[in-house]
Amino acid sequence: MVLQRTSDYRFSGYQVPEVPRACRSTRGRGPTRKSGQNHSFDILASVAGKLLEKYDNSLHSDASIRKNQHYTCDDIVLMKEVDEERLSNEKPLEPGNSSEETNEKQMLTFEINPTSKDLSPSEIMNYDEKLTILDSKNCFGDSPYFSDTIEGKVQGVPSSKLDAELTETRSSISIKDEIITGDLMKLEGEPSKSAGSRNDDAQDSFSKDFKNHCPFTSHITDEQLVSRDDYESCLGLPMGNANRRIKKTSETKDWIGAPDVKDCDYRRTDGKVKEVYDDDEKTCYTQEKCQKIYPFKKRKFFYHDPLPTSNRVFNRDDAFVSPDKRTDGKCYTSAIGVSSSMAAQQVGHNSNECNVKLSIKSFKVPELFIDIPTNATVGSLKRTVMEAMTSILGDGLHVGILVQGKKVRDDNKTLIQTGISQDSNRRSTCLTSQQGSSNVSLRPPMKHLNGFVENNVSAVPTTLSTSTSPESKALVTVPEFGMEALAVVPLRRKLGHHECVQRRIRRPFTVSEVEALVRAVEKLGTGRWRDVKFHAFDNAKHRTYVDLKDKWKTLVHTARISPQQRRGEPVPQELLDRVLAAQAYWLHRQSKHRVD
DNA sequence: GTTAGGG
């Protein structure tokens, strides 16, 4: 069979396999598909084996792991600690920057454990609950420097570098125990909650049918498709039922990064995993996507239409850690001041409202202050915090509120009712009201409103401090936000950066990824990007189905132009031929179905 | 939330 690199490939001798209508998508503008459809996992499974090989053979070289600073599920346990010094001094991460470094300290050993046990990610990881403590000495004030707290380091960083600093902001995660045993990923043959539901015998048979009938793909074996020893590619593909034993070889330290734990089903098996601060035995489960942390993704702010309130409240009653619990005795701050220019942006002042000012202090949220009326509800507070955090960390966050260790379950209660903004007569300072509104007296500094912002990595303990102590100068300088109850003002806006949304890092598809994409499209068609995503890139959080669709588009284009016109990493002609074949095939099918 | 398609 001669491949024709044209789009009007004729399918003579090409027996079009019948696609069960049940396999058609019901979403979007594409063809419809009944719910409950399942897909096969053969692609995933085959790659999983290779991934295991990869790990077996090269885990002791972490260069690949740090490639593009992309962390996934496995990185949770594979990732090394980043030493504090490097973190503090490191320049803002750039694609590929410092990715080639190897650090002896960061080495983790990795073994295959023949016994299958599950371990929850949150149990493997011990979320670092070291909260940063407001430190008056480091609270901006007139200083042109923002106090930059990263993993226990207080670094003076020129405010002009704020943007860059954002990219360094991390939540911290620690692995406490020496040995963690359990499944890293659970996959093949066992439909996961996200992808597994799409498994479908009919689709499988169709897939085989397609392979059998498609002259361009029938000779392609799974092995070939996964033969690339490319970590990036592997990231996107679930692994088999490998059970591994991870042993940290270095002393437990905090490390930062953005491990991706979604879909990793871990269970505690031996009780060896302990909380870093061991404040309680409760676990905060995680979800969502690693890229929420890195590459740092900033989203637009939503000044209306708040995100749905999460009903989840995480059971961590002792999130706040006083300064003396810090291992080095230093004080830290992560509450970031608001420049005076910010005041100019404040609008709409309602003298009838008492506001309580909140800032997140457990980790650096440089441009975030929250101003919310005391008669606002807990739910609105959660939404506000979540929106704010979402704008910085990306979505997938969840916010819970604790007041003095007690969970606030009723989202309908007001802040006053929950005690968040009471104690007006303590030594608190009147922070608000520069325009004569009722001075809001807030609680003493140590009476914190603790909250959590959960992302995929960990339930990052977040202290929403209503502190009005002298240390909280930064807060004091925050003018009233007026009646925009849910106003969250990003500092960046006031710094003249009108571009609040940072473009994602460009991550060219590797050949391996292209292979996986081609294979998935051959199997599923060109109008089912969500399914393609689930099948071939389920764990590649940085590849959305839109990305895959776009990549397919460019692949088709690339295949149609002359090799001389092509740029970037060359895609094997064989793959491009398959692209054209599959594209033509599926277009042909679609048009045929339209006629039918 | 997905898909399709322009930018």
Added chain:
DNA sequence: CCCTAAC
């Protein structure tokens, strides 16, 4: 990659 209309 981004954006967004259309679904």
